[in-house]
Structure formats: C-alpha cells, structure tokens
Amino acid sequence: MASALRQCLRFSPAFAGGLSTRCLLNSRVRRTQFVHVGRTAFGARDAEFEAAKERLNTLQEEPDNNVKLQIYALFKQATKGACNTPKPGAFDFVGRAKWQAWSGLGDISQDEAQKQYIDLINGLAGEEAPTETEQGGEEASAFKEIKVTKENKVYSILLNRPAKKNAITWLMYDEIVQALDQARMDDSVTVAVITGAGDYYCSGNDLGNFMNIDPEDMPKMARDGRELLRRFVTAFIDFPKPLIGAVNGPAVGVSVTVLGLFDAVYATDKATFNTPFTELGQSAEGCSSYIFPKLMGNAKANEMLLFNRKVTAHEACERGLVTEVFPHDSFQKEVQAKVDYVAQLPPQSVREGKKLVRDQEREQLHRANEKECEVLEGRWLSEECVQAIMAFFSKKFA
C-alpha cells in the first residue's frame, strides 16, 4: 500500500509546476524569457503567480489528479504558451494525460493562463482554511476520504468525495479497511453502516488510480492493486458484525459487487446498480463471480457482470442484491429505524448467527476473491483496459 501511495504522490511534483527543484530552477529561466518575448515586465501579476506557486507547496491536502492536471496545464500555458509538443504514445499514460490537459487549453493567452492558475491555487488554499464550525467541531477523524462517526452502538462510514461521486482512491480503499477494523475491534459497536455523501453512493474504483503510473511501473501497479483489492474484499468477507449498506444514490463497479457481502442493503428508489466491467476491459470482483449467480441465477448475473446492464433499485431488490427499497424522501428515516433496531439486538447472538451463515461459504468466498484479483491483475495490463481508461479521461479533457 505504501508503495502504491508513493506512486500516486509521485504524480504531484511534475504536475505542480512549482514543487520540484527542477521546476523551481526552470522558472527563473522562464521568467527571463517572458521579458524577451514581449510580455509585460515582471509585475504585479507575476508576483501573484510566484506567490501562487509558493502557496501550492504549502497545501495540506494533496489535490486530486484531475486538479493536478489542471494546475500542470495552466502552468505550462502560462510559462510556455500553447501546447506545441507531439502527443505522447498510448502507453505513456502520464505524458498523454498531461498533453491532453495542456492542449485542451487551446490558445488562451499566457496572461489568462497565469490568472486562472492564480485563481485555482488561491481557491484550493481558501478551501483549506478552517471554518469556524470545523475549528470548534468535534469531527476529528484521522481519515481523509471517508468520515466515520460512532453513535449509539452504530459505527457509520461515509464515503466522502461527493465532487467525484465518491470514487474510491487507493487511499480510500485503505481507509475503509482501517475503519472496518476499528468497528470490528470496538466492543461498544454492534453494527456498521456504509453510505455515500452527496447524490451518489459511489462511482466505483477511481479511474485515476491507473493514471499516474509510468509504463515500466505498470506491472508493479497491477501487483499492488491486486493485493490492495484482495485485502479490501477480505475485510468485507470476514467482518464479524452486522454490516448494512445504505445506498443513497447510484452505485457503480466495486461498490456494487461488495454489497453481496453485506448483511442488509437498503436503497433509495433513486439508486441504480451498474457493473460496467467489460466496458472497461476489466472483470468481476468483490466475490460477485460467486455471489451474483447464486443470488440471481446465471442469466441475470451475466447480464450485469458481463453485459453491463444497469439495474434499478427495484430490479436489484428482485434479484436479491437489495433487501428493501424506500422512497427517496423518507430513505434516511427508514434506514435509521432499521439500523437502530439491529443495534439494540443482543450482539453476541447476532454475531454467532452471522458466523453460522458466513462459515457455510467463507472458504469459497476467499477463493473467489483470490481468483478474481489474479484475473484483474492481468486485465489491468491489457490493451483493452488501457484503451478504456484512456477513453474515459479523453472525454473529460476533450
């Protein structure tokens, strides 16, 4: 995991346009060039630009990859002008994403790019300034991309990247595993709940997880991803207390498949369930290759896992993936009542009951998880997968 994270963070210096020593050294040269190419002499805007570069170094939160791409592109446009370099090859993911971001700015002027760069960095710095509520509040979770709360024996995990539809980053996989572990070990917790912030439950794996890798590091990325996914799914298979999914909106990919390992899944009628694995050149995970056919039969499972059929909440309920569907307006209240009921049941009795059920198929589940992760490792290195992920990001930066 640590190395996976390092790979992720390695993305940042090149994108920051001011973080790496090389960039800092180069910036002096570029500034001289500005004067010679006839831009205004080093003035107020340039000072603001330099200050923004410095401010970027002081951000507490690593901006996500899309924002880094924007920062990179604006920096290049501001310092070099419009993109005039050849498009990197298909396997140079990083180079291509950067090229696409830069060339996507078209021929906006260097002045305009400088202004947008300054606004963007100042915006990020402003977002980090603590508000009064945050300063005085007691939400002091050590987690960055999920939020956990504990109240009346209920441990709640909120997937908390609403601007990205709660897509799961490398860090978030790890945080969810840690949170489940906390909930497991805390004797005062009798039930755990997972839900999403904003209008989505979760948009599945963050496709940016595959974006920041040099081609020669791809095999290692795939190995690390395999191990992280194996650990993530294992945490669900072996979670010993009742685990409830509160699916507050659409769910995609791995966030759908692991629902088969929950003890109850409540969905709003606005939720949809989509596992577009083959569209992404990938394959089933979360033990869904074992659980989905068992729940809904091969024909319906294949329709979801192989042919990417997005199902409604009511269809998911008919297929046995969802326990009950509630109208969106009363969803929170209805789920709260269900969770409160489970929370006050005799905890040992519930745990023993869960263990009896899970032990019937625990070994098969672990085997399915191992096998799925092995196959996915190969998929991530395939041309089909590379092309599908490039297509997602090409659309974004088009």
Ligand SMILES: CCCCCC/C=C/C(=O)SCCNC(=O)CCNC(=O)[C@H](O)C(C)(C)COP(=O)(O)OP(=O)(O)OC[C@H]1O[C@@H](n2cnc3c(N)ncnc32)[C@H](O)[C@@H]1OP(=O)(O)O
């Ligand atoms: C350790 C690794 C384990 C991997 C396990 C294998 C897992 C497999 C899967 O989960 S496969 C499923 C992967 N997910 C997707 O393919 C979904 C991709 N996203 C979308 O199709 C759409 O974003 C959407 C349908 C979820 C929502 O569409 P829309 O309502 O039009 O919103 P936006 O597209 O504008 O999204 C807002 C914002 O969020 C970013 N985003 C959303 N989902 C993802 C994602 N999965 N990965 C990365 N980024 C995502 C999107 O790009 C927008 O960002 P922007 O505002 O443009 O910066």
